[in-house]
Amino acid sequence: MDYIDQARYARHSSWESFAAALAAEGRRLVLLTTGAEMRHDRFPFQAGDTIMVGRESSGVPREVAERAHARIRIPMRAGARSLNVALAASVATAEALRQLDGFPGEGDEQA
Numbered sequence: 001m002d003y004i005d006q007a008r009y010a011r012h013s014s015w016e017s018f019a020a021a022l023a024a025e026g027r028r029l030v031l032l033t034t035g036a037e038m039r040h041d042r043f044p045f046q047a048g049d050t051i052m053v054g055r056e057s058s059g060v061p062r063e064v065a066e067r068a069h070a071r072i073r074i075p076m077r078a079g080a081r082s083l084n085v086a087l088a089a090s091v092a093t094a095e096a097l098r099q100l101d102g103f104p105g106e107g108d109e110q111a
């Protein structure tokens with residue numbers, strides 16, 4: 001991607017390393033899963049929340065799901081299995097940005 005330099009990202013060598021980094025920064029892990037009871041648009045996002053999505057094939061392992069601070073689902077029509085992972089991440093991220101007034105304003109300079 002020719003716009004990757006606009007993103008901040010980190011790679012972790014393991015789940016434990018990732019979980020430790022979140023804990024050290026006091027950030028919540030919010031898991032997107034079709035099995036959640038809480039709707040994504042009724043969940044109160046906080047600044048610093050980390051939204052996690054699962055694998056296209058099998059979601060996330062149970063031990064990971066159990067350690068999430070919250071589990072949320074995007075409502076779908078009856079009979080639909082799930083959304084594509086990138087689409088699900090986009091829908092939830094857009095809702096979090098909307099709640100937190102986090103979309104860039106027109107004319108904002110790049111940080």
Ligand SMILES: C[S@@+](CC[C@H](N)C(=O)[O-])C[C@H]1O[C@@H](n2cnc3c(N)ncnc32)[C@H](O)[C@@H]1O
Pocket residue numbers: 031032033034052053054055056057058059060072073074075076081082083084085086088089
């Ligand atoms: C294609 S789905 C995975 C399907 C997998 N068979 C499962 O049961 O989790 C890929 C990821 O997208 C996210 N996802 C897809 N649809 C979703 C929905 N309606 N609500 C919440 N998360 C969803 C979840 O994080 C899921 O792990």
